[in-house]
Amino acid sequence: MNTGSDKPGEAVAVASDGTKADGAQEERGLGSRAPAFIKASRALHVSWQVGVFIVGLAVVGAGIVMLPLPGPGWVVIFGGMAIWATEFVWAQLVLRWTKRKVTEAAQRALDPKVRRRNIIITSIGLVIVTALVGFYLWKFGVVMPWKIKDQ
Incomplete structure (x- = not known):
């Protein structure tokens, strides 16, 4: 392990694979x-x-x-x-930049409020799709749209 620091006078343990002791990844040089x-x-x-x-x-x-x-x-x-x-x-x-944005999005997705909102939106969407499929089956039966005869 090497020691590196984000602040002057502060030592942070860094493993040979680039991970810090707290699990954060050390930035490689450009x-x-x-x-x-x-x-x-x-x-x-x-x-x-x-x-x-x-x-x-x-x-x-x-x-x-x-x-x-x-x-x-x-x-x-x-x-x-x-x-x-x-x-x-x-x-x-x-x-x-992409890795940072994906990590931020993953953290936002794990937020309980966001998860609850996503579950509610998905449930509403499923209810709407189920209602549309039910209406179609009630109106036309199991006949595919391309086989409906002109009346």
Whole structure:
């Protein structure tokens, strides 16, 4: 364990996996995570970055295609962003912002008042859908709409 601090004069225990003693995740530094031998040569590092960009672009493109089609579109898009974040500061900042927003949304969703509201809205929606389906079955029976004859 290392010791780090958020405030001067205060020591905080940090494990080797980046988690603090209180369970919080330590922020990694921004910048390239390429191996040192690749960073040593400017041409090799630029080639590495181009390769990472192309692979990330392919993954993000596949995720965009999956949005209207079956598949985990958003998960794949964020996977591509994570690939980009291994080399590009802008992608690291986008992922940090996204992670912060998702964490905030998860905390709001766990709020008892919000959960109660969501359960009430869902229940009202189910009652409305059930009433509409019941009305349809009462009026037309189990005949599908495309088989209704003109009267």
